[in-house]
Amino acid sequence: MINRDINTQEAVEIAPNIYWVGMHLKDDPFQCHPYIILNSNESILIDPGSMIEFDETIRKVKTLTDMKNIKYIVLHHQDPDLVAAVPEIEKLINRDDLLVVTHSRTSVLIKHYLIKSDYYEIDKNNNQLVTSTGFRLDFHTTPYCHSPGAFVSYDPASKVLFSGDIFGGLDDSWDFYADETYFHKAKLFHQEYMPSKDIFNYALNKIEKLDISLIAPQHGSIIEKKYISGLISNMKNLDCGLYIEEKYNKELVDTIKELQEKEEALKERDMLLFEQAKRVDISEMLGNIAHQWRQPLAIINTTVAILQEKNSADILQKDDVNAKLQKMEKSIIYMSDTIEDFMNYYRPDKEKSWFKVNNSIKKALNIVHLSGNDERVKLNLYLDDNIEIYGIMNEFVQVIVSILSNINDIIDSKNLANVNITISLKSDDYYTTLSITDDCGGIDDKIISKIFDPYFTTKHKSMGTGLGLHIAKMIIENNMNGFLSVKNSNEDDGTQIGAKFIIKMKNEN
Template sequence: MFIKKSIIYLFIFFLLSLFFIIGITIKNSYQIQENLLTESLKNKALAIFNLIVDMRHWNAQYDGVYVKSEKLQPNPYLDPNFIKSEHGETLVWVNPAFMTRQISDIASKRDGFKLKITSNKLINKNNAPDEDEKKILDYFDKNPETPYSWEIKDNQFKFMGALKTEKACLTCHSKQGYKVGDIRGGISVTFDVANEFEQLSEINKEKTQTIIFLIIAAIGALITLLIHESMKRKDEIKISKLNESLEVKVNELDEFNKTLHKKVQEEVKKQREKENLLIQQSKMAALGEMIGNIAHQWRQPISAVSAIMMNIKWTAISEGMNKEFIDERMKEANEQLSYMSQTIDDFRNFFKPNKEKEFFDLDLEVRKTYKILKDTLQHNNINFQIFSNKEIMVYGYPSEFSQVILNIISNAKDVLIERNTDKPKIEVHILKDEENIYCKICDNGGGIEEKNINKIFEPYFTTKELRGTGIGLYISKEIIEKHMQGLLVVKNNELGAEFIISIPIKEEEA
């Protein structure tokens, strides 16, 4: 009875955990999609703003242009605002601000977005800022390095870019006291985004419904399996009771025979466990970091596949899809999935043990290890370089050697991040002389404290407090010196720490 209750409680806990994990996953997915949409809208507004600024620059370099038009009325705030040609035609003077307003009128009617030029020092009172625009202009005045500001309010995407005073602008605005480089106003770009967010909500709704259906199906299958296992268990208990009496007698005899042998095995096992425990702990620590690297490397392709599916959905709604479009999107999605599959192969090969020594390319193993850590290093802006003149073959265990390189580079990475090093970098130099092969790993993290440099390879010594195990460098030294008959030492140079691996050359390597 107690076992049944435990199973029920465990099942309930499993369901709650599953719902929680799926809920968090869905929420994060929705947030990513919303961020992508917002970024797209911002880029659209920024492109429009930059186009208007380029138009104004063109107009300003000619001190405005004169336009022949019967419908266009001269700007009353410009003086002079028109001229007469030698043929008696009226030519209206159009400066950058006047041209911006004309384009805004066209864009509002045809393209669905509004443009407005405004300032805290007005020439034309019709361009007076509203309350929100006034706050942004004041912010630009206090923070002149801020190029633009945006917000989504009342289903409207409201963007405003800052306008800096240039020499050509002083033709019209010198009387307002502006100097070159001053913020003299801004251009706002406003358009409706209700439809875009409604489409995003619809996509998320359909995705949620699909996930809920799959969860219900999975729960149904799990309940069926539990019922089957429960019935199977009852039959097994009946058979087990019939065999218990016989097994007791057999076990007593087996236990007597095994006691002596077991004690011998236990002593041998304890000795082996002591030797293997540190290596296993080091591998598990490396495995934990590898899992983090997998998650980091998968995040971008998963987001890319999600964006591709969103693109297909929007295109289907707005324009319809043809075979060429679908094939292109599927190709992009398959490329992302192939990248994820290759990531799994890379990590699986990295942890594949080598049973026997073999000759391997030192440069190639270093590059394989870098491939594992590449995304993590790039994410933290750590520059990584390998200096190697030619192929250098080494005799040993490539998988264990890769673990050594991984431990040293990971430690260097942690130091660079913890110390917030300016322009962080890690370099690997592969060299060779008549007797030895050398692999030097250097960083610019400031080096190791003198009081710790002689303890760095001791087991369980760490400066990382809660995050460190203190076994990575110890295991690295054991692998190089005991398994590959080499030497691993460390010293400080003028920029940081320098780990030097030296391995004797075998005759076949020479």
């Protein structure tokens, strides 16, 4: 019997804007569960199922949204129980921009279902999907659980994990939500479908690092937070793939070890890139210091010259000396503050703490020498002094500096004047969002998808390494549980106005 009086004849909301749209198959231990995430006209259908559930799934989806509002179909593996209905669903959606989200090792197989839509291959897109509305899904690969291209999908806003085959269960008496006995229902499924304990634990170790409030598997019951930790602990001790030949099992384990080694190598590469970018950054910042010191040094030099001239003419007055000294002192204090800003910026702070975003923005503006007094640039600031985020402040300043430096480079290279830079900060229940927009003409469509790639730059090699924006993205996405993206802002007629960088960070509890 289904618990909690859940009405499976209708779509069931399991988290804000996330619905189960499956079909309860009576006396069938192999329940299959499609889900939908409502996201305006970029909604996401997950593991839509076979033709057995097709009519029921479509009926339930239509009670929530128009089929044309579905832009993405996520397929966690290639089996017919979650893919077979896709060609018919494509016809109902009827969108040229419909994308099938899956792994490249899966797309080569599911094409045999005669799927016509383009593929969004997660391993070629930073294992992440970000819609134009800012909604984000993170993908974590779980190879050979139970297919080579298997993965799970995680929504960091709702903390829901769509786990595919992992955490599936087999039982004639199906419950919509799992209870404390669920491990015994899941045990048989995983011993049969997961190839080995080592391979399964590789996936579980990845999943265990996520902050999960709900697990929505393709089979079995939906698992609430209170059962997740214990379930993972029990599953780690399962002996899986007992029917597989020893030689084949060893090959799979070797593949997992190779993946682990590659993952460690990537981490080491990212750290080296980070340090290299920091060294390059120092030389660029020295140029900024020279730029900021030029005016106060000129003032001091002129003041000294005036004092010397008056002294030589024997017309130097005490009041005149005091006034000139105050003027020089003001310039020296400004120069001292500049050095303090740069010293703080490069201080090796590694402890995370709460800090005001406004303060980071102001520090970054000082470092790149942007202010409301700059004759070439008009700053439009829409800030909130109450918004705080958790992380390493200097790293966040570095992100803003990289973006603003990129805009400065464009202003210099195009010799632009009367440039508007708009910095907007806002926060809601889930995210803090910082956007930085310019009107410098936008980024060429041919390169906009590459600007976060390491070593990509449009500048001469002597003027930059192309690491700044790549490191900025690493900081936000690896260290601050957020994401950094860019898009062009356009006029109504399609004319590009400029670029808009968007930093979204998940609000900590």
